[in-house]
Amino acid sequence: MSRVITKISAQKRNQERYNIFLNEEYAFSVDEGILIQYGLTKGKVLDSLTVEEIAFDDEIQRAFNRSLSYLSYQMRSEHEVRQKLKGLEFGDAVIQEALQKLKKLGFLNDESYSRALVETKKKTAKKGPRAIKMDLKKRGIEENLQQRVLDEFSEDEQAKIAKQLAEKVVRSEHRKTPVQIKQKIQDLLLRKGYSYSICERVIEQLDLSKEDEEWQDMIELQGEKAWKKYALKYTGYELHMRVKQALYQKGFPADVIDDFIEQKEQDNGEEI
Numbered sequence: 445m446s447r448v449i450t451k452i453s454a455q456k457r458n459q460e461r462y463n464i465f466l467n468e469e470y471a472f473s474v475d476e477g478i479l480i481q482y483g484l485t486k487g488k489v490l491d492s493l494t495v496e497e498i499a500f501d502d503e504i505q506r507a508f509n510r511s512l513s514y515l516s517y518q519m520r521s522e523h524e525v526r527q528k529l530k531g532l533e534f535g536d537a538v539i540q541e542a543l544q545k546l547k548k549l550g551f552l553n554d555e556s557y558s559r560a561l562v563e564t565k566k567k568t569a570k571k572g573p574r575a576i577k578m579d580l581k582k583r584g585i586e587e588n589l590q591q592r593v594l595d596e597f598s599e600d601e602q603a604k605i606a607k608q609l610a611e612k613v614v615r616s617e618h619r620k621t622p623v624q625i626k627q628k629i630q631d632l633l634l635r636k637g638y639s640y641s642i643c644e645r646v647i648e649q650l651d652l653s654k655e656d657e658e659w660q661d662m663i664e665l666q667g668e669k670a671w672k673k674y675a676l677k678y679t680g681y682e683l684h685m686r687v688k689q690a691l692y693q694k695g696f697p698a699d700v701i702d703d704f705i706e707q708k709e710q711d712n713g714e715e716i
Contacts, residue, residue: 446491447471449484466490474498475505500538507534507542512551519557522547523584558585558593566597570605573597575637599642606638606646614650619662622652623695659700667691667704684709 451465460476464484474484478501482494490498507529514520514528522543529539546552558580565571565579573594580590610629617625626647633643654662667687674686684705691701 446489447495449486449488449490452479452484452486471495472499472502474502475509478502478505503534503538504541504545507532507538508545510534511542511546515546515551519560520552521557521583521585522552522554525552526584554585554589555593557583558589559596562593562597566601566605570609570636572602572606572633572637572639572642574639575635577637599645602638602642603645606633606636606642607649609633609636610646610650614652619665621662621666621695622654625652659697663691663696663700663704666694666696667701667708671708 447466449464449466450468451463453463453465455461455463455473461473462476462479462484463473464471472495474482478484478498481501482498484498510532511525511529514525520528525546526539526543529542534542543552561579561583562576565576569575571579576597577590577594580593581587609632613629613632614625617628620628629647629650630640630643633646634640670687670690671683674683674690678686687708688701688705691704692698696704
């Protein structure tokens with residue numbers, strides 16, 4: 445059954461959409477682009493099949509426009525845009541057509557997006573390959589593309605960024621022993637997504653040596669804490685051995701520990 449367009453009017457809230465009236469009755473609304481694409485003018489005759497085609501293409505255009513709005517804030521992956529459109533209750537066929545149009549016009553490109561994401565994560569979060577890989581996976585980037593862009597993140601560049609993180613730990617944890625600092629660096633770098641080999645490479649480049657005065661300051665602080673902790677349960681020889689073991693595990697040299705224990709004995713008037 446054919447019907448005639450008897451009126452076309454722009455919507456008040458959206459001047460880019462037009463209401464179409466067939467045989468004096470409101471029938472549907474379309475985007476301005478669809479209006480032009482189908483040459484919709486007053487007096488044009490439309491059959492039922494054409495109306496269905498117009499409705500489908502208009503739905504694609506609406507999905508396309510919503511996608512552009514979503515992409516205007518930041519780059520997105522194809523997966524992210526697809527999920528957004530699904531949340532807006534567009535059909536699968538409409539979503540697929542809208543995505544193809546976005547890709548054809550250069551608004552959507554997973555390879556460019558992935559490279560930009562890698563650069564952002566490297567520079568702002570100082571993440572390593574393993575953590576970035578998880579970010580790419582969350583955004584629906586296919587595995588081959590994940591690997592391809594991460595292969596461009598060289599080990600030298602990884603070590604450079606990881607060293608910056610490690611040096612920050614050294615500065616903030618200067619009251620810790622080298623063993624404790626190394627552990628904190630390793631924990632941080634592994635959380636950030638770097639490999640054990642990068643951790644070892646970076647730590648080897650750092651000067652974590654301590655002067656005698658620094659050892660003395662550190663053991664006075666950490667030794668006292670250990671002494672108070674174990675003195676609640678132990679006394680005499682067992683107390684001394686518990687404290688000695690705890691400080692040794694923290695990385696204090698044996699002679700520094702012995703001097704500390706000896707001083708505590710003298711202070712408390714004890715003998716082993």
